[in-house]
Amino acid sequence: MARACRYTPAEKESALRHTVKAASILSVAALALTACGGSDSGGDATSGADGGSDIKACLAYDVGGRGDQSFNDSAAKGLDQAKDELGVQIEEVEASQGENDAAREDRLNQLVDADCTNIVGVGFIYAKAIGAASKDNPDISFAIVDDASADSAGDNVAQLVFAENEGSFLVGAAAALKSKSGKVGFIGGMDVPLINKFDAGFKAGAKAVDPKIEIQTKYLAEDGSGFADPAKGKTAAEGMYDKGADVIYHAAGGSGAGVFEAAKANKKMAIGVDSDQAKTAEKDVQDVIITSMVKNVNVAVFDYIKASVDGEQMSGPQEFDLKDGGVSYTTTGGKIDDITDQLDDYKQQIIDGKITVPAK
Structure with missing residues (x-):
């Protein structure tokens, strides 16, 4: 007491x-x-x-x-x-x-x-x-x-x-498997080693599926403001969608809300982070979130x-890490139900040590 x-x-x-x-x-x-x-x-x-x-x-x-x-x-x-x-x-x-x-x-x-x-x-x-x-x-x-x-x-x-890189590998693979344009994007809140882990894992997963995939990358700020600026997130995402990306993964905290708004406006797809954002984001954008990399x-x-x-x-x-459930991916909304077998195969290969996911 x-x-x-x-x-x-x-x-x-x-x-x-x-x-x-x-x-x-x-x-x-x-x-x-x-x-x-x-x-x-x-x-x-x-x-x-x-x-x-x-x-x-x-x-x-x-x-x-x-x-x-x-x-x-x-x-x-x-x-x-x-x-x-x-x-x-x-x-x-x-x-x-x-x-x-x-x-x-x-x-x-x-x-x-x-x-x-x-x-x-x-x-x-x-x-x-x-x-x-x-x-x-x-x-x-x-x-x-x-x-x-x-x-x-x-x-x-x-x-x-x-092990954010391990979870990000799986959603990177999901992005490549769901992309129709062969172009995807990553938006980070800040260019620091932690967020670089998300970036590296995402790129590795996408390239495991399609070695020729085009990946755009954008970091929003040089300080913590990059994690709390939806307007910056929206602008960055709009730029990527304009250049042909049809799936964007963000690791930008609150700025991700802007990424979802841009995906909705452009009728594209987005991937959430940290929590199951198809449940936690604003209801009018939840349908554009095909999966989230959950960091528990x-x-x-x-x-x-x-x-x-x-x-x-x-x-x-x-x-x-992935093995003990520290990171994972979500299936809310059923938008990746058709590829979960492939994602689970990648997951098991990471757990078994057959795939080593880069952290930078």
Whole structure:
């Protein structure tokens, strides 16, 4: 249960330390929490289903936050599951476009001061902030999604990573099998190693089906804004469709909504990412989404929290791949029912090690 607003000398010292950072904290004041505060998700989110857990699991979202119909929503699903099934307390805050590492570290420290026992940074943008906050708070368990670099490493840090290239191979194969023009496209939110994994896997899968296929590639921005700009996603997709592509796969978070709008307007096909977007996207565009590469961030987040509830603490890199269900593809809508046997054959070859999927 959350304790009352009484502080030990150590906590007072921590509060004083963060007060010194007030100037930076003001830049994210709208996200600020107090030790007795509620959750950004609405309602009373400070107690679990049975109120019996001492674990308080807290998520610091990437740009777009809960409601992005993609990456962040998948993480939120795992947090909600932990609240409902494990009885943990929860808290959540969201990133802002254009912020720096100091602002992200301040956000994590706000969660520390809110009595969080487990803190998850959703996205590689938290790498340096997680690294610093975890060193300052060795008694708190941290996790980061999509980063296994030295920046975020620590004895009290679980690095939750995925084989996105393997899942992307399968939807790349699907794109090539469904394409009538022999031209497909990939749109990434940002040109970084993580998104390069989606790109590389997609291209490998498409070329496994058709070595001569034409693949267009576009990255939307040099910062996190590329994951929260549907207008940019739409413009990029329209350009590809105009050049003959009839299937586009995006790994661009909230910007993917624009890709779907462009597919709808041009009567073309699109492939979603992270969650089953034929279910989570706006209803008027769901029919253009032939499949999605699902990255089960919810599974990783839930497993990380459950480990602490069970008295264990995850630490170090924890990879979730095709073999263990960390990534997969969806069949909602029945639009790829005619090719699932071929996709499942590719899937088994990857699992068996007969196909090695490139990561860059």
